[in-house]
Amino acid sequence: MxxxxxxEARRLLVDEALRRVLPPETAEPALLHRAMxxxxxxxxxxxxxxxxxxxxxxxxxxxxxxxxxxxxxxxIHTYSLVHDDLPAMDDDDxxxxxxxxxxxxxxxxxxxxxxxxxxxxxxxxxAPDCVxxxxxxxxxxxxxxxxxxxxxxxxxxxxxxxxxxxxxxxDAAGLESVHRRKTGALIRASVRAxxxxxxxxxxxxxxxxxxxxxxxxxxxxxxxxxxxEGEAATTGKAVGSDAAKGKATYPAVxxxxxxxxxxxxxxxxxxxxxxxxxxxxxxLRGIARFIVDRQR
Amino acid sequence: MxxxxxxEARRLLVDEALRRVLPPETAEPALLHRAMxxxxxxxxxxxxxxxxxxxxxxxxxxxxxxxxxxxxxxxIHTYSLVHDDLPAMDDDDxxxxxxxxxxxxxxxxxxxxxxxxxxxxxxxxxAPDCVxxxxxxxxxxxxxxxxxxxxxxxxxxxxxxxxxxxxxxxDAAGLESVHRRKTGALIRASVRAxxxxxxxxxxxxxxxxxxxxxxxxxxxxxxxxxxxEGEAATTGKAVGSDAAKGKATYPAVxxxxxxxxxxxxxxxxxxxxxxxxxxxxxxLRGIARFIVDRQR
Numbered sequence: 360m361x362x363x364x365x366x367e368a369r370r371l372l373v374d375e376a377l378r379r380v381l382p383p384e385t386a387e388p389a390l391l392h393r394a395m396x397x398x399x400x401x402x403x404x405x406x407x408x409x410x411x412x413x414x415x416x417x418x419x420x421x422x423x424x425x426x427x428x429x430x431x432x433x434x435i436h437t438y439s440l441v442h443d444d445l446p447a448m449d450d451d452d453x454x455x456x457x458x459x460x461x462x463x464x465x466x467x468x469x470x471x472x473x474x475x476x477x478x479x480x481x482x483x484x485x486a487p488d489c490v491x492x493x494x495x496x497x498x499x500x501x502x503x504x505x506x507x508x509x510x511x512x513x514x515x516x517x518x519x520x521x522x523x524x525x526x527x528x529x530d531a532a533g534l535e536s537v538h539r540r541k542t543g544a545l546i547r548a549s550v551r552a553x554x555x556x557x558x559x560x561x562x563x564x565x566x567x568x569x570x571x572x573x574x575x576x577x578x579x580x581x582x583x584x585x586x587x588e589g590e591a592a593t594t595g596k597a598v599g600s601d602a603a604k605g606k607a608t609y610p611a612v613x614x615x616x617x618x619x620x621x622x623x624x625x626x627x628x629x630x631x632x633x634x635x636x637x638x639x640x641x642x643l644r645g646i647a648r649f650i651v652d653r654q655r
Numbered sequence: 656m657x658x659x660x661x662x663e664a665r666r667l668l669v670d671e672a673l674r675r676v677l678p679p680e681t682a683e684p685a686l687l688h689r690a691m692x693x694x695x696x697x698x699x700x701x702x703x704x705x706x707x708x709x710x711x712x713x714x715x716x717x718x719x720x721x722x723x724x725x726x727x728x729x730x731i732h733t734y735s736l737v738h739d740d741l742p743a744m745d746d747d748d749x750x751x752x753x754x755x756x757x758x759x760x761x762x763x764x765x766x767x768x769x770x771x772x773x774x775x776x777x778x779x780x781x782a783p784d785c786v787x788x789x790x791x792x793x794x795x796x797x798x799x800x801x802x803x804x805x806x807x808x809x810x811x812x813x814x815x816x817x818x819x820x821x822x823x824x825x826d827a828a829g830l831e832s833v834h835r836r837k838t839g840a841l842i843r844a845s846v847r848a849x850x851x852x853x854x855x856x857x858x859x860x861x862x863x864x865x866x867x868x869x870x871x872x873x874x875x876x877x878x879x880x881x882x883x884e885g886e887a888a889t890t891g892k893a894v895g896s897d898a899a900k901g902k903a904t905y906p907a908v909x910x911x912x913x914x915x916x917x918x919x920x921x922x923x924x925x926x927x928x929x930x931x932x933x934x935x936x937x938x939l940r941g942i943a944r945f946i947v948d949r950q951r
Contacts, residue, residue: 382807391807391815442770447762458682466743467818470766474738475807475924477770480776482802495791499781502798506778511678511687511771521765 360575362645366409366585369422369642373408374400376426377433380483394464394472395479398437402455406578407432407549412644413569414550417633417640420557426463428501432549433478436475436504439545441469443518449604456546459480481506493556508548526605534607535576542582543575550574550643562635571633577625578650581609584618585653600627658941665718665938669704672695672722673729676779689769691775694733698751701843702874703728706942709864710846713929713936716853718787724797724852728845731805735774735841737765737892743803744818745900777802789852791828797848805922809947813837822901830903831872839871840877846870846939858931866939873921874946876898879904880914881949922947 367473377399387500391418391550415425444451445466451459459470461469483489484502493501493506550571554564586601587610601608611619629647633640673695680690704725711721740747740755741762743813747755779785780798789797803809813836820833846867850860882897883906897904905914925943929936 386808388807388815388819390819391812434818438770441765445763445766447766451710468815470738470741470743471811471815471818473770474734474773478806478811479771482806485799485802490792490795490799495795496786499786499791499794502776503770503781503786506774506781510778511691512685512775515767515771515774519684519764519767522767523684523686530820601846602883633784634803 362642362649365413365642365645366404366649369409369412370405372422372426373405373414373429373433376408376430380427380430380486380488381434381479390464391471391475392469394460395476397463398441398454398460398472398477399433401457403433403437405433406646406650407436407545410546410549410571410574411553411642413642413646414553414571415557416553417567417636417643418554418557418563420553425553425556427483427486427489427492427558430554431483431505432545432552434476434480434483435505435514437543438480439514439518440471440507441476442471445469448518449594450523451600477509488590492499497555501555503551504548504551504555508544513540513544513548514542517544523605524607527607529607529612531612534612535609536607538576538579538609539572541581543572546575546578547561547571561618566632566635567643570629573625573629573632574647574650577622577629577647579621580618580625581651583610584615584622587615622651657715658938658945660937661709661941662700662945664703665705665708668708668718668722669701669725669729672726672924676723676726676782676784677730677775681906685759686764687767690764691772692940694750694756694768695752695772699729699733701725701729702942702946703732703841706795706842706845706867706870706939707849709938709942710849710867712849713855713863713932713939714850714853714859715853715935716849721849721852723779723782723785723788724848727801727840727948728848729780730772730776730779731801731810732841734769734776735805735810737769737772738935739814741765748820772837773805777927793851794847799850800844800847800851804840808828809836809840809844810838813840817902820903823903825903827908830908834875834905835868836870838875839868841865842871842874842915862928862931863939866925866943869925869928870946873943875921876905876914876921877917877947877949880911880918881908882904883911918947 381394381395381399384392384396411429411432412422412425416422440454441460443449444454445461452462460472460649517537520537521541550567554567626647630644633644676692677695678688680688680692707725707728708718708721710717737756739745740750744834748758749755756768813833816833818835846863850863867883922943926940929940
């Protein structure tokens with residue numbers, strides 16, 4: 360299967376799983392559940408969930424038992440976007456080409472919808488649907504990794520550093536630290552969750568972890584490049600918005616050519632990491648190429 | 656042991672546990688961790704954690720293995736206060752007699768500190784310190800209950816209803832629904848978590864659940880009454896602030912006398928629920944009385 364075809368097939372499975380696991384829009388309070396649905400079903404590549412599935416498949420696991428965990432990674436990613444977009448944070452009006460949650464539902468409901476999505480993530484990880492498919496101890500380990508990746512020393516920590524460093528000079532090491540926390544940690548946790556639950560060997564797990572670290576950083580650099588070079592119509596947000604906010608980005612710190620070279624080097628690193636794995640890791644290989652080459 | 660003495664002794668254990676489990680203030684990013692510490696160690700009765708311990712003790716469980724779970728309930732409660740106080744929500748300047756998080760650290764960091772506290776809660780529930788002390792399946796069940804109580808159909812749902820109904824006429828049923836979600840669900844989950852992990856029998860669990868439901872509602876009614884009658888110096892927030900915001904409260908809907916009668920009836924109900932339990936449930940009994948009679 361070609362990468363585009365694989366991504367699309369898995370994205371559909373993830374969307375189905377999200378529809379199945381999320382409380383319905385009509386659940387009380389309906390306003391809150393509508394806001395949760397609005398952000399979850401607002402497009403998106405479902406990259407993190409697909410990485411959960413692809414990592415599991417790479418070590419011979421089945422897709423189906425991983426779907427609830429894949430959905431959870433999207434809930435966490437989406438909550439972080441809803442909160443990042445708030446006026447007190449990045450103050451963005453557009454996300455995935457649509458008005459941001461707080462523009463539609465107001466700030467209070469956007470904050471609460473983000474809180475609810477994060478809480479729901481841990482609810483799903485411990486729901487019968489998920490618990491019945493996995494070894495309880497292994498599942499607890501995976502929840503632990505996801506919480507660490509999303510928490511104060513991971514994603515939330517990265518967002519804090521990103522906000523407080525706005526408009527300030529950031530050196531290369533500082534920038535990489537923000538990127539590793541803000542985007543890298545959750546991508547690393549996504550592939551590790553899939554691999555761990557699918558019963559990866561130590562060698563497989565290490566290969567997939569190294570892959571996740573390289574791909575996570577490559578993704579953020581590619582994102583930074585797109586913010587400079589992309590078109591609003593395809594990226595779904597304003598071009599140059601990072602620069603306008605004085606955000607520390609890879610192109611801003613290193614220049615565009617160096618940023619592209621670094622992304623290419625990380626792609627090579629990701630592919631090399633996967634050498635211990637056989638053809639079943641081809642989707643992971645394709646996703647790494649897709650991430651670095653994507654136009655939106 | 657008298658209730659006041661019991662509460663103080665357990666509060667100290669909970670504070671110790673919180674200091675042990677929370678990432679240090681010096682962890683990177685220090686600003687975020689300082690904000691987390693500021694709100695966690697800003698006083699507070701530690702009612703939910705103490706209820707976890709007292710419920711476990713009531714069915715013969717030991718205190719020590721329950722401490723990480725007790726700490727988690729305080730993290731979740733505190734995150735909800737930090738977000739509730741935000742300008743887009745209740746817009747409060749004071750909490751527990753000190754400036755609210757966003758007044759000290761700014762809105763962005765307050766939002767992120769709340770997010771981090773919530774995430775950390777699930778991190779602690781799955782950390783080796785907690786996992787090693789409990790049966791994995793039972794622990795997964797408890798995490799599930801806590802997530803449900805804190806989520807879109809529990810606490811966050813209650814806060815949403817509270818915010819959207821501000822300044823609107825709310826009937827008695829609507830008010831009780833908000834209270835049950837906003838405060839009741841997490842208090843119910845606190846006592847159930849302690850009882851479940853301590854190995855409660857079905858009869859014991861049902862008794863403690865009924866107790867939790869009565870006490871949870873009584874607590875919110877007592878809180879509403881204090882907001883009318885209390886003194887800012889002892890409650891740590893502005894008196895009459897609910898009325899000023901057009902909040903639906905028990906005294907506003909039913910009148911003060913009826914609110915007091917309802918709190919007393921709920922206390923009687925809580926005590927009656929505990930009849931199947933022996934003297935080891937005396938701290939739970941004392942806490943119920945304390946909640947209804949407290950002056951702050």
